[in-house]
Amino acid sequence: MKTIRVLSSEQLSQDQIKNIENLFTKKFGCDVEFVYEIDKSLIGGIKVEAGSVVYDGSVAGKLQQIRQSLK
Secondary structure, three states, rough: OEEEEEEOOOOOOOOHHHHHHHHHHHHHOOOEEEEEEEEOOOOOOEEEEEEEEEEOOOOOHHHHHHHHHHO
16 A cells, blocks of 8 residues: 655645545555645645655745746
């Protein structure tokens, strides 16, 4: 079983949780345990940690990507 940690700036809706769980269950193709946490340091969006891999969909992450692309 794989454990996935989902960080968000505020409580996610049931629809958002369902979409996240469907997406990552299909992606990994195995039993997945989801752990949801509120991270007030996030401006918006979510971060998903699956082992050593981080999927950064946070506002700060997007801004960092833009900064990198401008260099």
